[in-house]
Amino acid sequence: MPIVLESLAKIVFMFLLILGMVPVLIWAERKGAAFIQDRTGPNRAAIGGVRLAGLVHPIADVLKLVFKEDVQPDARHKAMYNMAPWAAMTIAVSSYAVIPFGDFITIAGRKIPLVVADLQVGALYVLAVASLGTYGVVMGGWAANNKFTFLGGIRATAQMISYEISMGLALMGLMLVFASLRITDIVAGQGDLIFGFLPKWGVVVQPLGFVLFITAVFAETNRNPFDLPEGESEIVAGFHLEYSSLKFALFFMAEYCHMVVGAALISAFYFGGYQIPWLPRPVLEAHAGGLLTGKLIAIIIVSGIFAVLFLRRAQKERNKFGDARDREPRIGAGLWLMVAAGAAGALLLKPWHIGPQGAEMVASIAQIFAFVGKVVFFAWLFIWVRWTLPRFRYDQLMHLGWKVMLPLGLANLVVTAVVMALV
Amino acid sequence: MSFEGLPAKATGKKMTFLESIYLVEIVRGLGVTISHLVKNIFATEAMPTMQYPEEKRVYSDRFRGRHHLMQREDGTPRCVACQMCSTYCPADCITIEGAEHPDPSIEKYPASFEIDLLRCVFCGLCEEACPCDAIRLDTGIYEIAADDRAKFVVDKEFLLHNKSDGTR
């Protein structure tokens, strides 16, 4: 039974991580886009005057989408139409099963690996699920029985076929280097150093593979330079044109889930997953006490700075709006002060004197944080790229997929194989 | 309109090798956008965005806002229902019904004068067409909102007094 509980806990953690990141990513997308374009972005929705720099907007959006009327086209294919958003969402979420978000954690004497399912063929599983990901889009586009949605669906299929091959080829190089299909093996292998100073990350040993992989991931998630299935300016909104209300929200969330999956895959395959460079697990455990103390002090300093900034804003913007929003800086300052106080209180517990068990726990948590941090960075990269690059034209997309990435992927594989055979 | 200084057609410039592999240029592009982002995080106040309901742009006196029917000194409309404005109106948004005025010195007056603000394009041609200077777009009101289409059709009384900031 404990193994079932363990798995459940891990699944819940992954779910919370993904679903929790969705609103944050939506927020980051809108706010980031705004700042990149010299706008202020969403800053209106508030709960009792607290706007969280626009973070309340995703919540309001979700509420709106859930309670909106579900407008459906008459000539839809009912079953497929209703199934498509759920399929998209389910498939998007199911990739997480094989991605390790930490090494292991020891609870009550049990050493629990931090991955939901440690498949022997994890990397292939990822590819398989990713290849299914297109069905949500295709089914939705076809079942809505609209020319634009249909074009979106067709584009999604063609794009998927073209880029999945490059994705697989890029991954094969990596599999050769780490001699395994098991993702935990690949991540664990990236903890080493080469030449004594370079972390043996996938991006270091397979730079071309990394470029191919990240491009393919962008294409598979239908994100900006490859968002032709949506293509607002050409086919209105593509496959989800005829969806509204909760079903639209599901498609929307599925896109962000795909993004998180993509980010997790990139960090797991090419950026060492949960590995912290130059700080392998034994080193982490040995210096856990100092590490924790340093972290707490850092938290105190940073939250102190934030609190001061908020206090200054409270002073400067006194009665700026003349409504509940005026309270916001003071509430913010209070919260940051509380964080600082909490960290200071934790210091009283003498964190530099933790036992070996505590050290292990700290190391595990540090590694989880490292993984989440990498995922957040790559998710941000998705957003960042979206607001930087223009969309490909369809023929350019096909040209890139078949005439550039495919040969490069093959070449990468051959070279890797030859080098591996020689070394 | 002249296109002087612009190339007559695409230059067809060949990309250099570095450009053709995109990567360097992509990274440069990312640098451009992130610099904007960072700049704007630290200088939120300097952004040109206007916090609209609280702050409002000051428009020129010649801004064409919602219409306004001019009154004579006794409060009756200056309009004589000649329908020049509705004839000239490119959006066909003005509907006027003329009628005999009880005062013999006035002869014709608008029994009804309606403007469909949803159709209006605020071009100001009605002002140009009016022989009596009876219609002006000088209220400066541009916040025209309502929750019902019918409310965008404003009548003579509304246009004569023009007190509300929205629609009727």
Added chain:
Amino acid sequence: MEGFLFWFCGSLMFLGGVMMVVQRNAVVSAAWLIFAFICASGIFALLDAPFLAVMQVLVYAGAIMVLFIFVIMMLQGPALEGERTLLKLPMWPAVAVPPMAIVVMLIGYLRGHGLTSLGGRPPVGFGGPEHVARLMLGKYLFAFEMISIVLLVALIGALALGKDERKLPWK
């Protein structure tokens, strides 16, 4: 547990196959086929052949069926009334023959072995990537390469048949 999962996956896969045949609409038909493939992959997983299971999804459900759907959509368009599909013939053989065949097979199988023999354990490492690779690139290398050559020839042949003759590179 495994027995239950086997029957579960098996019956769903059977359902998927039957539905695939009886659907009038080609796209819906393809969707049922994908469903059947995924169920088949579940059966492979139950047989301790994870590599085959994943490959089943990756290659058949993920790649080939996407291609099929792409082609169907390209040819058929967004029309939902798929009345012009090939199903003009009576349909009962398609529905009736496979279950009968399966029942006959099952009866013969159960007579010989009994129900318990369904869950025999394969050797460790069976069906894993390494095992499959060793078989494919060692013992059956010749067959494997021959098949790939046949596929290549078929590919070129299809290209030659399908393409405008005047535009072929050797003309």
Added chain:
Amino acid sequence: MAKLTIDGKEIEVPDGTSLFDACREARGEPLPHFCYHPDLSIAGVCRLCQVEVEGMPKLTIACNTGVRDGMVVSTRNERVTQAAQQILEMHLINHPVDCPICDQAGECGLQNQYMKYGLYDSEVEIADKVNKAKAQVIGPHVILDKERCVLCSRCVRFCDEVTGTSEMGIFNRGNRAEIGTAPGVELDNNYSLNTVDICPVGALTSRDFRFQKRVWMLKAANSICPGCATGCNVRLDHEAGRLYRIKPRYNPDVNGRWMCDRGRMLYKAVHDENRLLDPARGGQTLRWAELDTDLLAGDGGLFVTSAHQSLEEMFLLKKLAAGGTVCGGLAGSDTGDSDELLLNADHTPNRQGLGLLDLPEMNGAALAEAISGTTGPVVVHGGNPAGEDVVAAALRGHGRTVYIGSHDNETAQACNLVLPGAVWAEKAGIFANRDGRLQAFSQSVARAGSSREDWRILAELAGGEVPGSLRAVREELAEALDLTEVNLNKLPARGLAPVGATSGGED
């Protein structure tokens, strides 16, 4: 024949032609003018049509000059244009220039010509203008604005020469000269609105049309007046599905350039509140789709049309009747005033059509008897035979009665099933006027409510035996009338004169 050169162009016109007409022919457009009217005598008061004739020291007015062989005339040189400008300026001295509130604006001779020949910058101070009476009601139909008048005297001549009633006259002299009626006299004849038509400016305007619509917004459709057997050719001015006025259309064979005031008011019936809008059975409103034709079942029956219906409809009713009796309606209905000018005593447009199709009329008693005598259905198409009490009683007594008509009247009240038809402005058709001349009218406005074209209703009631388009109906009709060489779908502009009648008059 006289040969003359106008603006360098040589033309040949019959002797006795006025120079004005010759110039119009040569130029393709008339000279500027106010007082000249082809159907009135020459007054020569507006002085606007001055042209230069070689050999004459001064400019001469074209309207009052006859052509002479070898005349060399120029109508466009600087001298002539300048003269026109100056004369127009003179006409404008006392004109209030209140075009925005003037109903004539848009079809005003002064406006049009000023746009073409005017000086634009008037030298007259507003304060110097002579003020005269405005908006003076001078008759039941006409309103007079003396300030706008240019004293062309067209209205005076019309009342003198056409109607012979002489209500109008020019009073006072010089600057104070004004048009008007003598004290105690009203412009009250049945043709008074023609003065509004011929008034080149906004001095005489119609009380009925006053301030209803600006004329440039109106669209016109050609039609035939349904008011009496004369069948005046008219133009229906309409906008956005509404008729605003009826104007005469020139047809020298029928009505010339005039029509009566009574006919002009007929458009009001189109938008009457009394219109039948929906099919009804026993007072219960139906939709067309729910219509049951069980009432028409059975042989025989009585089918009553009326002189108000078009030829096609009469023909279709005759076909619908098949074995039944067909009657032309109530004899002597809708008769009334007449005059020797245009108004006919027969106030129906198509009584001749009944004769053409051989549909005899019956008097009230006979019709009532016929209704009571039939066991089949009774279909009444148009008219109001139940205006006679005996007929109404007979209709009420008969259970299976159908009325196809446009207005709610005694007959509609008396009948069981009522089907809303179209009025003449809402459909196309052919009337035969008092001379038997066939004249086509076309649809101008959309039908009211869910009413339908009568021929469609009849065709539907008759089932599959009738052609499904008006074009085909007319082809059959032509055959039935033995007019095989005539295309009823494309009647001549002036109407098809009956065989033997002469077509007279100039263009």
